Amino acid sequence: MCKRLILAVLFVVAGVSAAYAQDADPESPQARPLVTEDVDVLRPGTIRLQSGIAFQQDQDFSISGLSGDITRIGELGIRIGVSSNVEIQIDGTVQQFLSINGAFRDSIVPLELGAKSSDSQDVGDFTIATKIKVRNESRRLPALGLRFGFELPNTDQARGIGLNSTNVFADVLVAKTIAGIHFFGSIGIGILDSPAETFAQNDVLRYGIAFRYPVTKRFRFVGEINGRHSTRTPPIGTEDRSEARAGVQFDAAGLKWDAAATFGLTRWSPQTGLVFGVTYDIKDTFQPILK
Numbered sequence: 001m002c003k004r005l006i007l008a009v010l011f012v013v014a015g016v017s018a019a020y021a022q023d024a025d026p027e028s029p030q031a032r033p034l035v036t037e038d039v040d041v042l043r044p045g046t047i048r049l050q051s052g053i054a055f056q057q058d059q060d061f062s063i064s065g066l067s068g069d070i071t072r073i074g075e076l077g078i079r080i081g082v083s084s085n086v087e088i089q090i091d092g093t094v095q096q097f098l099s100i101n102g103a104f105r106d107s108i109v110p111l112e113l114g115a116k117s118s119d120s121q122d123v124g125d126f127t128i129a130t131k132i133k134v135r136n137e138s139r140r141l142p143a144l145g146l147r148f149g150f151e152l153p154n155t156d157q158a159r160g161i162g163l164n165s166t167n168v169f170a171d172v173l174v175a176k177t178i179a180g181i182h183f184f185g186s187i188g189i190g191i192l193d194s195p196a197e198t199f200a201q202n203d204v205l206r207y208g209i210a211f212r213y214p215v216t217k218r219f220r221f222v223g224e225i226n227g228r229h230s231t232r233t234p235p236i237g238t239e240d241r242s243e244a245r246a247g248v249q250f251d252a253a254g255l256k257w258d259a260a261a262t263f264g265l266t267r268w269s270p271q272t273g274l275v276f277g278v279t280y281d282i283k284d285t286f287q288p289i290l291k
Contacts, residue, residue, distance in 0.1 A: 033260035036208030039145035039175040042081030050077030052277025056270035064160035093124025122159035145173035165193035185209040194235035202238035218251040
């Protein structure tokens with residue numbers, strides 16, 4: 001765990017040294033440390049680079065039957081503003097480590113753990129998505145948007161962490177500012193491969209509700225509840241998941257920083273955890289596709 005913490009700190013410090021002189025733009029949307037998407041998109045020609053680390057405890061993995069603490073290093077995010085209302089997104093984890101506390105049942109798939117049977121590591125799945133802003137917020141009505149994409153099967157199920165499955169999703173986004181507090185949320189559908197069954201899938205309801213409260217121009221409180229719910233008895237590997245996050249965003253040294261505590265709300269979510277991250281914007285990198 002000490003080695004992982006040192007590697008995580010070096011990862012963040014490297015990002016700071018590469019972007020120290022850039023001025024942050026507190027008015028632009030920032031996803032981290034939240035999972036729920038806001039309606040707003042980046043300005044055309046802007047590329048946003050995000051990197052973070054996460055330490056989460058007491059998670060059960062239904063396919064492998066393992067239980068333990070998960071550490072994710074290099075939670076990467078790339079956001080590209082391609083037009084006035086369209087944003088392209090790429091998210092994924094460079095490396096994740098599982099410190100195994102035990103097994104609550106036999107694994108459904110053959111496992112190939114690391115040299116130590118008490119540890120495992122693997123790359124994380126990557127997601128590619130498009131966000132479209134449909135309308136701006138008005139005095140009476142909220143802002144509206146759409147987001148759709150797919151999750152790639154980058155993980156190796158034999159490592160006991162990921163599912164090595166391809167999933168697709170589509171969400172409707174809403175946002176409204178009330179009394180200085182920005183509320184935003186999403187609701188949609190996810191089509192998940194069933195990793196333990198042949199020719200099977202599970203359609204789940206995706207949801208998220210979040211807020212962002214600006215204490216000052218450069219310091220904000222944020223929070224959310226985000227997850228998915230199966231409308232039927234879920235196949236193994238597609239169970240309900242839900243998590244609450246409470247944290248802060250702040251601008252310093254030309255970067256956007258974030259930190260949050262996480263709390264699992266379902267059986268298959270990590271019970272507690274901490275996430276940290278940094279965001280850097282590269283502005284006016286190219287001509288927008290549509291002005």
